[in-house]
Amino acid sequence: MRHLRVPSAETQHWLELCRTQNWLQKGAGVLSLEDGLKGIPLSETAPPESDKSWLGNTIILAAGITKGPEHWSEHLDQKLLQEIGEELPNSYEIQGDILIVKLEEQTREYGTAIAEAMLKQLPSIRLVCADNGVIGEFRVRDLEPLTSRNNDLSTITQIRENGVMISTDPAKVYFSARLSKEREDNLLVAQKLRKQLSRPLRICDPYAGVGPSLATLLREEGLVSECYAGDLNPDAFELLKGNIEHFISKSPTPPKQLKIKNIDARKWKDELDNEHKIDYLLVNLPHHSLEHLPKLLPLLSTDNSTVIRGWAIIDRDSLTLQEGNIASMIKLAGGNVESISCSEVKGFSSSKIFMRFESWQTFS
Ligand SMILES: C[S@@+](CC[C@H](N)C(=O)[O-])C[C@H]1O[C@@H](n2cnc3c(N)ncnc32)[C@H](O)[C@@H]1O
Incomplete structure (x- = not known):
């Protein structure tokens, strides 16, 4: 040279x-x-x-x-780079072998060139998609495939989380890799409850998506005796069924009772014949969790302490009021709150936050 x-x-x-x-x-x-x-x-x-x-x-x-280029943009032609200027995307998300990037209006015409540069830099990526925002009842992303390494434009992919493979389709279902810490904590709390009850748990994840929370819980030896999981999105439900089968195949102690349904979460009460038997309930529909909660409380066991872990998007200013708010719903349903905590997980917008709530209660 x-x-x-x-x-x-x-x-x-x-x-x-x-x-x-x-x-x-x-x-x-x-x-x-x-x-x-x-x-x-x-x-x-x-x-x-x-x-x-x-x-x-x-x-x-x-x-x-x-030395190889350190950034994907180094694969772009200098002239193109200058034309894109300040609007060069400075972040992206990866789900399995799919890279998802938001493009500003002015940058869309360079989408394919940007995607090709990304493929050159990131050998583990198969498909690059533009994220055109959230659409529909199930708040899934409107993804536009830009380019693929091998002409395979399928948006189905596999994610490895905490050592387990989870199948997902970012164009059809919701999945957030950023919440994996929440899922690890779900396991810690479930282990605490199992210790207190001295037996495996009956769990319900009615907004399960493709089942990332269940991946952690179902793999733990002797943790779950009965599992009830579902999602209203038919695409999520199909992936959930396959994923649960896979999680269980890796478990030394699969649950004795397993029901997976494509139903509205508020219908689980009828699905379980009003049996009040759930020990551990996950409530993950952040835009509506608090509104749905009263309809889910009748699922909880009346024989022992139960735990709810949920996530909600709330006004930043209202965080201090939420413990009282949730405790009132539980009392109204005949429950006795043993402990409750609400904490911010992350910001959501300038005025809203993403909050986790955890409550321990008994029902008589
Ligand atoms: C925020 S996602 C959570 C998914 C999953 N728990 C996770 O952590 O990745 C909420 C899920 O609830 C589903 N959903 C929306 N409305 C529902 C309803 N009324 N009943 C049951 N599931 C619903 C959506 O399809 C979506 O998969």
């Missing part, structure tokens, strides 16, 4: 000049030469040694130090 020999003190000047002229070889590093000189790696478009631009500095041939 050709290198321009320059005094060490002038390295920055020549790097800058070569970069602006598109004469710098991408992905190659500066060489340290004899006598304190440096070698600037030149691209094929850089002029020959006789060119006046070099001010008499010589060009040598030397094996280059090549």
Whole structure:
């Protein structure tokens, strides 16, 4: 590779000049030469040694130090990069082998070039999709496939979380990898309840999605005796069934009773013949959890302490009121609250937050 020999003190000047002229070889590093000189790696478009631009500095041939581009945008053509300017996407999300990126209106026309640059940089990615926002009753993302490594445009993918593979389809169902810490904590709380009850638990996850919470709970030896799970989104339900089968196949103690349904969460009460038998209930419909909660309370066991863990989007200012609010709902349903806590998990917007609530109670 050709290198321009320059005094060490002038390295920055020549790097800058070569970069602006598109004469710098991408992905190659500066060489340290004899006598304190440096070698600037030149691209094929850089002029020959006789060119006046070099001010008499010589060009040598030397094996280059090549390092791969550090950022996907380095695979974009300089001209394109300048046209995109400030609107270059600065973040993206990865689910399995799918990369999901939000593009500003002005950047959409460069979508395919951006996606191809991303594929070059990230070998584990198969498909790049533009995220055009949330749509429909089930708040799933409107994904537009931009480019694929092997012409496979399927949006079904596998995610590994806490050592378990979970199948999902980001174009049809909700899944948030960012909540995996919440799911780990679900397990800790379930273990505490099992210890207190001295027996495996009857659990219900009525807004299960593709089942990430169940992945953690069902794998734990002797934790779950009965499992009731569902989702109203038919696509989530289909994936949930397959995933639960897979989780159970890895469990040394599969639940004795298992029901998976494509129903509205508020119908579980009838589905379980009003038996009041659930020990551990997950309530994960953040935009409506608090509104649905009274309809779910009759699921809880009347024989022992029970636990609810739920997530809700609330007004930031109302956080301090939520413990009282949820406790009132439980009391109204005939419950006796043993402990309750509401805490912010993350911000949601300038005025709203994403809150977790956890309550322990008995019903008579
Ligand atoms: C926020 S997601 C949670 C999914 C899953 N628990 C997770 O952590 O990935 C809420 C789920 O509830 C489902 N859903 C929406 N309305 C529902 C309802 N009325 N009854 C049951 N499921 C519902 C949605 O399809 C979605 O999968």
